[in-house]
Amino acid sequence: MQLITDEILTQVITPRLPETHKGNYGRVLVIGGSKLYGGAGILSASAALLTGAGLITLASDTVNRNALHARYPEIMFLDWTDLTTLSSLIKQANVIVIGPGLGLDTDAQKLLQLTLTTVNAQQTLIIDGSALTLLATGDFKTNCPAQLVLTPHQEEWHRLSGLKISEQNPIANQTALATKFPKQTILVLKQHRTEIYSHQDIFQNTSGTAAMATGGMGDTLTGIIAALIAQFKDPLPATLAAVYLHGLAGQLVGATHYVALPSTLIERLPELMVQYSQKHSK
Numbered sequence: 001m002q003l004i005t006d007e008i009l010t011q012v013i014t015p016r017l018p019e020t021h022k023g024n025y026g027r028v029l030v031i032g033g034s035k036l037y038g039g040a041g042i043l044s045a046s047a048a049l050l051t052g053a054g055l056i057t058l059a060s061d062t063v064n065r066n067a068l069h070a071r072y073p074e075i076m077f078l079d080w081t082d083l084t085t086l087s088s089l090i091k092q093a094n095v096i097v098i099g100p101g102l103g104l105d106t107d108a109q110k111l112l113q114l115t116l117t118t119v120n121a122q123q124t125l126i127i128d129g130s131a132l133t134l135l136a137t138g139d140f141k142t143n144c145p146a147q148l149v150l151t152p153h154q155e156e157w158h159r160l161s162g163l164k165i166s167e168q169n170p171i172a173n174q175t176a177l178a179t180k181f182p183k184q185t186i187l188v189l190k191q192h193r194t195e196i197y198s199h200q201d202i203f204q205n206t207s208g209t210a211a212m213a214t215g216g217m218g219d220t221l222t223g224i225i226a227a228l229i230a231q232f233k234d235p236l237p238a239t240l241a242a243v244y245l246h247g248l249a250g251q252l253v254g255a256t257h258y259v260a261l262p263s264t265l266i267e268r269l270p271e272l273m274v275q276y277s278q279k280h281s282k
Contacts, residue, residue: 001170001195001202001203001204002201002202002203002204003203003204003206004196004203004204004205004206004207004240004243004244005206005244006207006244006248006276008237008240008241008244009241009244009245009248009272009276009279010276010279010280011237011241011280012228012232012234012237012238012240012241013228013232013241013273013276013277013280014232014277014280015277015278015280016277021054022054022055023054023055024054025052025053025054025055025230025231026053026054026055026094026095026227026229026230026231027053027054027055027056027057027092027093027094027095027230028045028048028053028055028056028057028093028094028095028096028097028223028226028227028230029056029057029059029089029090029092029093029095029096029097030044030045030048030056030057030058030059030060030096030097030098030100030222030223030226031059031060031080031086031096031097031098031099031102031111031115032044032058032059032060032097032098032099032100032101032102032128032129032130032219033058033060033061033064033100033101033102034060034061034101034102034103034108035061035063036101036103037100037101037102037103037130038060038061038063038064038067038101039067039101039216039219040100040101040129040216040219041058041060041064041100041101041219042058042060042064042067042068042071043100043216043219043220043223043262043263043266044058044097044100044128044219044220044222044223044226045057045058045068045072045075045223046071046072046075046220046223046263046266047219047220047221047222047223047224047227047262047266047269048097048223048224048226048227048230049072049074049075049223049227050266050267050269050270051223051224051227051228051242051245051269051270051273052227052231052270052273053095053226053227053230053231054230054231055076056074056075056076057075057076057077057078057089057093058075058076058077058078059077059078059079059080059086059089060077060078060079060080061079061080062079062081064077065077065079080107080111081107083110083114086111086114087114087118090114090115090118090119091118091120093123094123094124094229094230095123095124095125095126095226095227095229095230096115096119096123096124096125096126096146097126097128097222097223097226098111098112098115098125098126098127098128098131099126099127099128099129099130099131099132099222100128100129100130100218100219100222101129101130101219102129102130102131102134103130104130104133104134108130108131108134109134109138112131112134112135112138116144117144119144119145119146120145120146121145121146123146123147124146124147124148124149124226124229124235125144125146125147125148125149126149126151126222126225126226127148127149127150127151128151128152128218128219128222129218129219132150132151132152132156132159132160133156133159135160136156136159136160137159144182147184147186147235148181148182148184148185148186149185149186149188149225149229149235149239150181150185150186150187150188151188151190151218151221151222151225152187152188152189152190153189153190153191153218154168154189154190154191157173157187157189160176160180161173161176161177161180162176163176168189170195170197170202173187173189173195173197173202174197174199174202177197177199178199183199184235185198185199186198186235186236186239188221188225188239188243190218190221192208193205193206193208194208194243194247196236196239196240196243198236201236203240205243205244205247206244206247207243207244207245207246207247207248207250207251208246208247208250208251209247209250209251209254209260210254211250211253211254211257211258211259211260212247212250212254212260212265214259214260214261214262215262216261216262216263217246217250217262217265219262220246220262220265220266221242221243221246223266224242224245224246224269225238225239225242225243227242228241228242228245229242245269245272246265248272249265249266249268249269249272250265252268252272253265253268
């Protein structure tokens with residue numbers, strides 16, 4: 001098992017070229033945020049924005065529009081019941097996040113099915129939260145052509161893999177990943193020391209703090225992963241960097257706050273991005 005340190009940030013995060021525009025930094029679509037869990041979608045999209053993705057759209061319940069635009073008017077909004085426009089946006093995105101605050105009702109099932117059957121091989125699909133539960137319990141296509149990134153906590157991984165938490169270990173986890181999911185799938189198994197699995201390698205994160213044990217942290221992580229993949233293309237190094245960056249930002253907030261709120265953590269991301277872009281190892 002390889003340890004992830006801040007070296008991954010200097011490898012992945014590059015300085016922006018002087019002659020550049022928003023289109024160079026990727027399109028991210030976040031599908032999430034029901035009436036009850038609207039903050040989850042907003043946190044994911046906000047994290048993608050402040051980690052540097054070029055264009056971000058949140059497809060969500062309409063009740064969340066004003067809350068999003070009061071905080072970040074830079075993020076575009078779509079009523080997720082407009083399936084025709086949503087299908088078009090899925091096709092246009094470089095990275096799609098589905099699941100933060102999605103819910104488990106029939107509408108959520110339709111949104112997940114639409115996403116799984118619309119994405120293509122040039123895209124990355126990050127599946128989180130409610131969508132992981134739906135994926136584990138429903139009859140959904142799991143051999144979709146997109147690069148998959150799964151971000152379960154241990155109980156969600158139990159539902160997906162069949163491994164009880166007590167049975168989860170590096171060998172069993174990697175075997176289950178290889179058996180149940182396409183070869184290009186990356187597993188981000190969230191726990192005290194989050195582990196990241198590809199079909200070939202296993203990594204363990206070294207950043208983070210107990211102050212991060214609060215609602216919305218996983219939603220924030222999905223936005224960071226999405227933004228780094230959208231910008232820096234190579235999914236596995238970008239995912240490793242995102243996990244470390246998430247924990248590092250949490251440490252900075254946790255140094256002076258008993259609880260590191262996700263919304264506060266997100267505000268620290270731009271300064272970390274510029275700091276490590278200046279250290280970029282050529």
